[in-house]
Amino acid sequence: MAAAVKSLALSRALTLRSGRILIDGTHLDRYRWSSRIIRTFSLSCELCGKHRENQRKKELSEKKLSRYFVDQRRVKLEAGSGGNGVCSFHSEPRKEWGGPDGGNGGNGGDIIIKVNQQVKSLSLVSSVYRGENGESGRSKNCYGRNANPTYIPVPVGTVVKEQGQTVADMALHGQEYVAVHGGAGGKGNRFFLSNENRAPMTATPGEPGEDRVLQLELRTMAHAGLVGFPNAGKSSLLRAISNARPAVASYPFTTLSPHVGIINYRDHEQLAVADIPGLIRGAHLNRGLGVSFLRHIERCRFLLFVLDMSSPSPWEQLHHLEYELDQYQPGLSRRPNVIVANKMDLGGARENLEALIGRVGHRVIPVSALTGHGTEELVLYLRELYDGDLQSDNPAGGKPLRW
Numbered sequence: 001m002a003a004a005v006k007s008l009a010l011s012r013a014l015t016l017r018s019g020r021i022l023i024d025g026t027h028l029d030r031y032r033w034s035s036r037i038i039r040t041f042s043l044s045c046e047l048c049g050k051h052r053e054n055q056r057k058k059e060l061s062e063k064k065l066s067r068y069f070v071d072q073r074r075v076k077l078e079a080g081s082g083g084n085g086v087c088s089f090h091s092e093p094r095k096e097w098g099g100p101d102g103g104n105g106g107n108g109g110d111i112i113i114k115v116n117q118q119v120k121s122l123s124l125v126s127s128v129y130r131g132e133n134g135e136s137g138r139s140k141n142c143y144g145r146n147a148n149p150t151y152i153p154v155p156v157g158t159v160v161k162e163q164g165q166t167v168a169d170m171a172l173h174g175q176e177y178v179a180v181h182g183g184a185g186g187k188g189n190r191f192f193l194s195n196e197n198r199a200p201m202t203a204t205p206g207e208p209g210e211d212r213v214l215q216l217e218l219r220t221m222a223h224a225g226l227v228g229f230p231n232a233g234k235s236s237l238l239r240a241i242s243n244a245r246p247a248v249a250s251y252p253f254t255t256l257s258p259h260v261g262i263i264n265y266r267d268h269e270q271l272a273v274a275d276i277p278g279l280i281r282g283a284h285l286n287r288g289l290g291v292s293f294l295r296h297i298e299r300c301r302f303l304l305f306v307l308d309m310s311s312p313s314p315w316e317q318l319h320h321l322e323y324e325l326d327q328y329q330p331g332l333s334r335r336p337n338v339i340v341a342n343k344m345d346l347g348g349a350r351e352n353l354e355a356l357i358g359r360v361g362h363r364v365i366p367v368s369a370l371t372g373h374g375t376e377e378l379v380l381y382l383r384e385l386y387d388g389d390l391q392s393d394n395p396a397g398g399k400p401l402r403w
């Protein structure tokens, strides 16, 4: 087909003596003519060519969408060493004793922790960072280049700790904390030139950079945290109300790392909900997946207690959950909360719901994460909690989190 289109274009073209070309009564210069052919030709190629999918538009697989949320990281930092100073003497014809000309080495690179509001989790923070080394000096008084600093981007609200002590609280976008300083560059022998010593042979090596082990923690992980026993349907609920895609399966401890999903409201407000791995009785004693997950709960402003309403007595689940939270941190279960009565589509759930409402004084929202029934009410109630949190002084401390 490409050849057919080209031959049609040629048949309608007439080369004039002046070197110009006439196509359909229009005068064209040669280069414009060639460009017209190319365009026609490429168009035909587009029609005939094999259809290729746009790689960028390809839909992401479920696995890629289910990103883990990391709210604490231990990092080892080693700043760059300084470059060495050089011992050299200038020498040229008729100036054999030109004096010392060894340059100083450049300084090693610092490692700087910098807040970036585009970053939402510590998942991209590596466990080890090594700063760049400074360049060594050279002869002819050339100084070595100072190394560039290495930046570690962290989310707003990161707390930097060293051996349990807070050393920096990163609350503002763009805030920087120089965690380790690079070593100073060594001195070349030119530096040691003096009236007493006209030919110093001394040149010092660069100093090693500082090294430190720091703990990075997020002060707030999400606005709301899903708290419940394994298999209660926390991940299914997060899938139903947000864009997150955590794995769902019918066996306990499917979720081993927290996931954060974002609920988008019509007024462009965003609310983050964290799916936290399931708790079991004795979690505060480090049973099951242990204390680390209670730590995630501590970093949520309000709690969603997810209960499996198809189980015999769901209110007992609630008491156990509250007990575990309070044993970990007294008063943690009294954070603003709501009880999400999940799996309402299953048999026996209706009777359990009535009994539950009679026994607890909290707000209970019946939902089915599987069918999506009741999730709108939950999403609206979450917004009420969020708005209340923005107006009040929140217990987790610090400024209200804007996602």
Ligand SMILES: Nc1nc2c(ncn2[C@@H]2O[C@H](COP(=O)(O)OP(=O)(O)OP(=O)(O)O)[C@@H](O)[C@H]2O)c(=O)[nH]1
Pocket: 228, 229, 230, 231, 232, 233, 234, 235, 236, 237, 247, 248, 249, 250, 251, 252, 253, 254, 255, 256, 277, 278, 342, 343, 344, 345, 346, 367, 368, 369, 370, 371
């Ligand atoms: N019928 C019904 N099944 C549900 C509902 N919600 C969740 N399930 C099922 O319950 C099982 C467990 O769901 P998950 O969402 O993985 O539960 P989880 O609380 O995240 O479990 P862990 O990650 O192990 O803590 C899956 O087989 C779901 O399909 C619901 O509303 N109705």
Ligand SMILES: [Mg+2]
Pocket: 234, 235, 236, 246, 247, 248, 254, 255, 275
């Ligand atoms: Mg899960």
